[in-house]
Amino acid sequence: MTQLAEHPPIDQIWDWLHAVPDPEIPVISLTDLGIIRDVAYDGDTLVVTVTPTYSGCPATSIINLDIETALRDQGIQNIRLKQQIFPPWTTDWLTPEGAEKLEKYGIAPPTAAGGPKRCPHCGGANLEKLSQFGSTPCKAQWKCTDCLEPFDYFKCI
Amino acid sequence: MSAVDQQALFQFLLRMGDNTLVLGHRVSEWCGHAPVLEEDIALANTALDLIGQTQFWLGLAGEVEGKGQDADALAFRRDVWDFRNFLICEMPNGDFGQTLMRQFLFDAWASVTLAHLQTSSDERVAGIAAKASKEVAYHLERSADTVVGLGDGTEESHKRMQAALEYLWPYVGEMFVSDDVDTAMVAAGIAPDPASLRAEYDAIITRVLTQATLDIPQSAFAHKGGRDGSIHTEHLGHLLTSMQWLQRVYPDASW
Numbered sequence: 001m002t003q004l005a006e007h008p009p010i011d012q013i014w015d016w017l018h019a020v021p022d023p024e025i026p027v028i029s030l031t032d033l034g035i036i037r038d039v040a041y042d043g044d045t046l047v048v049t050v051t052p053t054y055s056g057c058p059a060t061s062i063i064n065l066d067i068e069t070a071l072r073d074q075g076i077q078n079i080r081l082k083q084q085i086f087p088p089w090t091t092d093w094l095t096p097e098g099a100e101k102l103e104k105y106g107i108a109p110p111t112a113a114g115g116p117k118r119c120p121h122c123g124g125a126n127l128e129k130l131s132q133f134g135s136t137p138c139k140a141q142w143k144c145t146d147c148l149e150p151f152d153y154f155k156c157i
Numbered sequence: 158m159s160a161v162d163q164q165a166l167f168q169f170l171l172r173m174g175d176n177t178l179v180l181g182h183r184v185s186e187w188c189g190h191a192p193v194l195e196e197d198i199a200l201a202n203t204a205l206d207l208i209g210q211t212q213f214w215l216g217l218a219g220e221v222e223g224k225g226q227d228a229d230a231l232a233f234r235r236d237v238w239d240f241r242n243f244l245i246c247e248m249p250n251g252d253f254g255q256t257l258m259r260q261f262l263f264d265a266w267a268s269v270t271l272a273h274l275q276t277s278s279d280e281r282v283a284g285i286a287a288k289a290s291k292e293v294a295y296h297l298e299r300s301a302d303t304v305v306g307l308g309d310g311t312e313e314s315h316k317r318m319q320a321a322l323e324y325l326w327p328y329v330g331e332m333f334v335s336d337d338v339d340t341a342m343v344a345a346g347i348a349p350d351p352a353s354l355r356a357e358y359d360a361i362i363t364r365v366l367t368q369a370t371l372d373i374p375q376s377a378f379a380h381k382g383g384r385d386g387s388i389h390t391e392h393l394g395h396l397l398t399s400m401q402w403l404q405r406v407y408p409d410a411s412w
Contacts, residue, residue: 055288056209085213086284088291132299133199137206141195157291 008074013039013046020070023062024136027105030063034093037084045078046071051089054137091156102154108142110156119144120151161279165341167221168241169348170282171231172338172384174214175242178232179393180263181207182400183250192253199299203260206292213285233404237394244383245328247393251321254307254314258321261300265361266332267293269354278346301365308369319371330379333358338385 017039018031030036030050038049048067052060064081071079091110094102099109108116118125124146131141132155139152185204191197215228226234245263250256271293274286307314333355342348366373382388403410 052209052288054206054209054292055213056205056207058205085288086280088284088288090291131195131199132295132302133195133202135198137202141198155295157295 007041007044007046008076010039010041013048013071013076016070016074017048017067020066022059023066024059025102025105025107028098028101030067032095032098032101034095034098035063035089036067042080045080046076047080047082049082049084051084053089057137059136089157091154094154106151107139108151108153110154112156114156116142116151116153119147119149121149122147161345161347162341163221163223165338166279166345166347167218168338169342170214170218170221171241173285174211174218174228174231175240176246176263176267177207177214178211179240179242179396180246180259181205181211182396183246183248184256184260186250187256196253200256203296203299206289206296210285210289210292213288217281217285229404233401237389237397238386240383240389240393240397241386242383242393243328243331244380244390245325245331247383247390247396248325248328249392251324252317254317255321255324257300257303257307258318259325260296261304261365262325262329262362264293264297264300265358265365266354268297269357269361270349270351273349273354277348282347297361301361304365304371305369308366308371315370318369322366322371323374326374326376327378327380330377331381331383334379334381334384336385 014031014036017036018029020030022028022030022033025033033053035051035053036048037051038047040047040049048071050064050067067081068079094110102109103120106120108118108120111117115129116127119127122144124144126145128143128145129140130143130150133139134141134152138155138157140155141150142153143150181204184200184207187197187200188204189197191200211232212228215231219226219228219231243263245259248259250259268290271286271290275283275290277283277286304318308318309315310318333351335350335352339348339350343350363373380390383390
């Protein structure tokens with residue numbers, strides 16, 4: 001009779017998910033990263049649709065576990081995680097808030113131009129690419145020739 | 158739409174997944190051994206992407222086959238004769254230059270093929286292709302840059318890259334040979350005819366290899382037999398013993 005009232009509202013679920021950090025880059029949350037594509041009830045089951053950043057990203061299974069744990073901690077019993085690969089994840093889904101947090105953390109956010117705009121450490125504009133690949137599948141390695149510090153750049157895909 | 162031959166679709170998906178699995182495993186053999194740290198990371202990342210793509214291709218293959226096999230079962234419980242990868246994917250790593258030349262010759266094929274597969278009539282295939290395309294764009298950019306850097310590098314690096322190209326060239330032709338499986342895929346609108354992709358492929362490799370000051374061999378001779386499983390090289394068995402040993406010794410082990 002009061003079945004609907006037993007389910008926390010969808011907005012509330014998004015708020016909870018907003019507090020779940022990315023396991024590899026804990027400074028941003030899963031919702032900042034834009035990988036949670038949908039949250040909906042299917043009868044009594046809460047279905048969370050998640051898309052991977054990169055096909056082989058090892059964080060994917062940890063992310064699923066973290067989502068489930070966070071929602072269980074809020075008392076949700078029936079959870080189903082659905083993987084969706086299309087449309088493929090794009091860095092356009094990274095929120096402006098997420099991009100800002102990345103830069104403060106020392107990771108240059110993605111830009112449409114395909115390279116970092118400025119050094120996340122000193123703000124310098126003289127930059128050089130070291131490698132197309134970095135410490136995680138989603139990042140590349142760059143170096144600032146002003147402050148000489150290397151830094152990660154979040155690749156634009 | 159007419160009913161798609163599920164057996165042909167299964168074979169097509171095995172070919173896609175076995176290419177990325179076998180090449181991904183080969184590339185992963187470099188982990189901890191690359192000449193510099195950045196390259197080690199780049200190789201490991203490439204391997205990771207390829208193995209991730211394998212999970213999609215072989216996962217779908219298992220679904221289409223309908224016998225309850227998942228991607229792991231297909232990866233770890235088949236033997237040499239069941240594999241449908243191009244022979245080039247199983248060729249040994251050789252030196253760093255040979256590995257990157259093999260990667261470039263494969264990446265160019267993958268980028269052309271995946272671009273076409275994005276308009277596949279099977280939306281599951283189109284979805285995987287869209288995802289993989291983004292990753293392959295990075296792989297191709299890097300392998301092409303490295304081929305140019307080493308080809309147009311020192312006398313020694315040039316010599317090695319030319320030797321790598323000559324060693325691997327006879328394995329390129331197999332990518333563009335069409336058979337009954339391809340005919341069925343073309344008829345169903347699932348995949349393009351491999352033979353029709355050669356011109357696009359040649360445009361990429363001619364541009365890059367010319368810039369790399371390397372001579373493209375003239376011979377059109379092609380070793381075949383990988384993608385239909387009729388004959389693999391001696392190298393695949395050795396690769397599988399290393400890749401599959403855990404599941405063979407401890408069946409169903411998981412963590």
